[in-house]
Amino acid sequence: MSASSEPPGSDRPAPLAPITIDRFSQLMGAIYDTAKDTENWSACLDQIRCEFAANYTSLIVRRASAHDLGYIISASGIRREVRVDNPYITMSPFSCLRPEKIVTTNDILSPEEWRASQYYQDWCKPHNVFHVMAVDIDIPDVGSYGLRMTRPPEDPPFSAADRLLCEKLVPHLKRALGLHASVNHDRQVFSLYRHAMGQLMVGVFVLDEHGLILESNAMATAIAQLGDGISISSKKLGATYPADNRKLQQLVQKVLDQREPANVVMAEAMSVSRPSGRAAWGLVAQAINSTEWTEGRHRPCVAVFVRDAEGKSEPPMRLAQQLFQLTPAETSLAIQLANGLSLDEASELLNIRRNTARAHLRSIFSKTGVRRQTELVRIFLNSVALLGNKE
Numbered sequence: 001m002s003a004s005s006e007p008p009g010s011d012r013p014a015p016l017a018p019i020t021i022d023r024f025s026q027l028m029g030a031i032y033d034t035a036k037d038t039e040n041w042s043a044c045l046d047q048i049r050c051e052f053a054a055n056y057t058s059l060i061v062r063r064a065s066a067h068d069l070g071y072i073i074s075a076s077g078i079r080r081e082v083r084v085d086n087p088y089i090t091m092s093p094f095s096c097l098r099p100e101k102i103v104t105t106n107d108i109l110s111p112e113e114w115r116a117s118q119y120y121q122d123w124c125k126p127h128n129v130f131h132v133m134a135v136d137i138d139i140p141d142v143g144s145y146g147l148r149m150t151r152p153p154e155d156p157p158f159s160a161a162d163r164l165l166c167e168k169l170v171p172h173l174k175r176a177l178g179l180h181a182s183v184n185h186d187r188q189v190f191s192l193y194r195h196a197m198g199q200l201m202v203g204v205f206v207l208d209e210h211g212l213i214l215e216s217n218a219m220a221t222a223i224a225q226l227g228d229g230i231s232i233s234s235k236k237l238g239a240t241y242p243a244d245n246r247k248l249q250q251l252v253q254k255v256l257d258q259r260e261p262a263n264v265v266m267a268e269a270m271s272v273s274r275p276s277g278r279a280a281w282g283l284v285a286q287a288i289n290s291t292e293w294t295e296g297r298h299r300p301c302v303a304v305f306v307r308d309a310e311g312k313s314e315p316p317m318r319l320a321q322q323l324f325q326l327t328p329a330e331t332s333l334a335i336q337l338a339n340g341l342s343l344d345e346a347s348e349l350l351n352i353r354r355n356t357a358r359a360h361l362r363s364i365f366s367k368t369g370v371r372r373q374t375e376l377v378r379i380f381l382n383s384v385a386l387l388g389n390k391e
Helices: 021-033 040-051 111-116 116-128 160-199 218-226 244-254 317-324 328-338 343-350 355-367 373-381 386-390
Strands: 056-062 071-076 081-085 129-139 142-151 200-209 213-216 230-233 236-239 267-272 282-287 302-308
Touching: 021 160, 040 056, 040 071, 111 116, 129 160, 129 373, 142 160, 213 218, 218 230, 218 302, 236 244, 236 302, 244 267, 244 282, 244 302, 317 328, 317 355, 328 343, 328 355, 328 373, 343 355, 355 373
Parallel strands: none
Antiparallel strands: 056 071, 056 142, 071 081, 129 142, 200 213, 200 302, 230 236, 267 282, 282 302
């Protein structure tokens, strides 16, 4: 536990009057705020701590094992956002409780047995903890969490009223923990999708009902920053050449104006010329069907995908080697050929003799099962090795 100049438990709140509707409402708000952001748990636990006149309130997020000390979020007044790795938690008499059954120290041990226990002597006593109220919360397909509230020995034990209030909070804590797990899962999946799109050299712009950009992935931002045919002005996607720009605005508006059933997805495509003279951008605009719950201002309505036909393939060497069973030298050559270089250009870039490059190419053909360089380019550009790159 973090160091403090205050004596353990000295900042515990004074006992409160029976909970009011307003305080209960505030507690509910704090609990459900945790679903949006992990950092809100500390404030929520501290509010619970105050309501129960406890000196510590802790949430066991990950339980200790032989190889892991576990992870606990704990709040104790001035020591906010305290994270605790409790090396003694495996000795706790509050391990393996029946889910959602609230227990106190007196339900498990007599005061004498509790004082004599190693867990109390080694962990609780140094932190001025004597009275404990505990409950475990199991969430199917997510995990098991533990809520612990404590008081010092000079304070009264947790009462029947405390137990009743805890019973009222448990279902809401369970929902909030489930929501948090779901939100966190969705964020992780979205991050993986965004990473994959970037590695496949696809830029994605998400537009609202007015055609304004709500968000874009890293590749889309990089494409716009090039200023080579596609640009952003006042949060609006545009094209350099007037004819292309008119067509782009009409295309986006056409997708916005669609009023198709939810199971029909409309998509429109065009090419956008580049002042640099390089191959035109390929662009596809696709409708994002809204529901009754997505009406309102600034809702996602259109996804615009942009692909660089000349983008270079840069798969990680190690993954490409593993995928195609190539040597490092063969992998380097295959990547350059996939990027459109001729055998002579690749051998010069890699500083190897042409005969050496030809020998590598024969070995690459044998290992990958292809017969022509164009086939080699295709399998490299379509391989999953590209997804191993980091943004």
